[in-house]
Amino acid sequence: MNVNANDLIWYGRNLNHNGIRYFDYSCSGFCFVMKGKKALAHIVSDPESWDKNTLGVLGVYISEGTDTSWASFPEELNKKITLDKKENECLLFESDVEKTVCIRVIKISEAAFGYAGFKGLEIDGELCELSKDDDGVVDALSLSILSKLPEPSKTKTNIEIIGDSITCGYGIEGVWEKDSFTTQQQRADKSYAFLTAKALNANLSCCSWSGIGIISNYVDPETAKLPDTHWLMPGNWPYTDKSLSLRLGLEPEVWDEKKFSPDIVVIHLGTNDQSWVHGHEERRLGYVAGMRQLVEAVHRRSPKAKICCCLGIMGQELCDSVEEALKLFHDDFKNVPVKFVKFPVQDEKDGIAADWHPSATSHKKMAQILSDELRDWTI
Numbered sequence: 001m002n003v004n005a006n007d008l009i010w011y012g013r014n015l016n017h018n019g020i021r022y023f024d025y026s027c028s029g030f031c032f033v034m035k036g037k038k039a040l041a042h043i044v045s046d047p048e049s050w051d052k053n054t055l056g057v058l059g060v061y062i063s064e065g066t067d068t069s070w071a072s073f074p075e076e077l078n079k080k081i082t083l084d085k086k087e088n089e090c091l092l093f094e095s096d097v098e099k100t101v102c103i104r105v106i107k108i109s110e111a112a113f114g115y116a117g118f119k120g121l122e123i124d125g126e127l128c129e130l131s132k133d134d135d136g137v138v139d140a141l142s143l144s145i146l147s148k149l150p151e152p153s154k155t156k157t158n159i160e161i162i163g164d165s166i167t168c169g170y171g172i173e174g175v176w177e178k179d180s181f182t183t184q185q186q187r188a189d190k191s192y193a194f195l196t197a198k199a200l201n202a203n204l205s206c207c208s209w210s211g212i213g214i215i216s217n218y219v220d221p222e223t224a225k226l227p228d229t230h231w232l233m234p235g236n237w238p239y240t241d242k243s244l245s246l247r248l249g250l251e252p253e254v255w256d257e258k259k260f261s262p263d264i265v266v267i268h269l270g271t272n273d274q275s276w277v278h279g280h281e282e283r284r285l286g287y288v289a290g291m292r293q294l295v296e297a298v299h300r301r302s303p304k305a306k307i308c309c310c311l312g313i314m315g316q317e318l319c320d321s322v323e324e325a326l327k328l329f330h331d332d333f334k335n336v337p338v339k340f341v342k343f344p345v346q347d348e349k350d351g352i353a354a355d356w357h358p359s360a361t362s363h364k365k366m367a368q369i370l371s372d373e374l375r376d377w378t379i
Helices: 191-201 240-248 273-277 283-302 319-332 362-378
Strands: 009-011 015-017 020-022 029-044 058-065 079-083 087-107 117-132 138-140 156-162 203-208 264-266 306-311 339-340
Touching: 009 020, 009 203, 009 319, 029 191, 079 087, 087 117, 156 191, 264 283, 264 362, 273 283, 283 319, 306 319, 306 362, 319 339, 339 362
Parallel strands: 156 203, 156 264, 264 306, 306 339
Antiparallel strands: 009 029, 015 020, 020 117, 029 087, 029 117, 058 079, 058 087, 117 138
C-alpha cells in the first residue's frame, strides 16, 4: 500500500515543493498508525552539500497500539537513520507477525545542516486513517471493515519553542573537551523542548538554529569588533523554513500560523547574544530592544498565545535583560500573559556535553522546571 503525505500526522513546520514535503527543523516529522508487517519510507536529502559530520539524522520511534499523543512517545528511539544519499530507502518497521503499531519519525538533527524530505511511504498491511474532530484532535480509524481502533489520547495544547543550539539538542551525546560537534551527537528528542512537550502532553513545533541570536550570533567575546548579523532569529522565525527555501532556489514563504496555532510560545534566546554584549551597556540595551520587538512580533502573529521567555543554563548575564524586555512589552500589552523562567547554570556534576553544552541530565532538569512553570497555562 502506498501512502502519501496527506495521510500522515505532521509535527512542526513543513514545506511542500514539487511533490516532496520537507521537515527540517528539530523535532519536526510525521506519525502514522498501521496494522501490518512492514513500513518503508522514501526520504530525500542533500548529502553532497555536507561532510559525514553534518548529514541529516532521523529518529524512529515505535509503540504498539494507536496512541499518537506526544506523551506516548517511547522513552528511547528504536532506530537512528543517517540521510547519506539523495534518495534514502528507510526501513521504519518490520515484523514476522502482523502488529498494530504507532510509528513516529522526527528530525533529531537541526535545520542548519542536511535536510529531510518525505517522498513516499510503502506499507505491507493497512494504514489507519487519520481524521480530526472539530477541535483539530487526531483520531485513528481503521480502514479495515472488520473493526475500528480505539481513539488515542487527545492533545489540545500547542507549544512553539523559538531557540538556539540548546533547543536543537546540540552535542548531547558528546563530551566536553573530548568531542567536537557532529549531527550524530545531536538528540533533539533529549532536549528540554521535547521533554517539556512530553511532560505536558502538548504538540510541539520548534524553530531553532545553533549559534543564532537576536542581535548577534555567537562571536568570540574577546576579539569580536562587530556583531555577527548574517542570520538572526527575528529575520528567520517568520518563515516556514527560510534556509531550505533558499537552498531550493525558492522565495521564502511566510509561515501560516493557522497550520499550527500555538497556545504557548517559549523564547529561549540570548546565550549567543551574550557573547557580543559582553558587559557593554549599549549592546545590552540593543538586546533588550530586540527581545522586546520579538515578543511583540510573536504576539501579533499569535495573539491568543501566552508567552514565556527563558534563559540561564549556559550563563545568566542577560537574564535581568530578558525580564526588562518582558516588562516593557507588558507595559504596552497588559492583557497578554507573560512570564520569565530562569534556569540554573549547568552543573559539571551532571556532565557537560560537546562544546560546553547541556548534558541529557541538565536538559531533564530544564524540562522539569519549564513544564512546572507552564502547566497552569495548558488546557
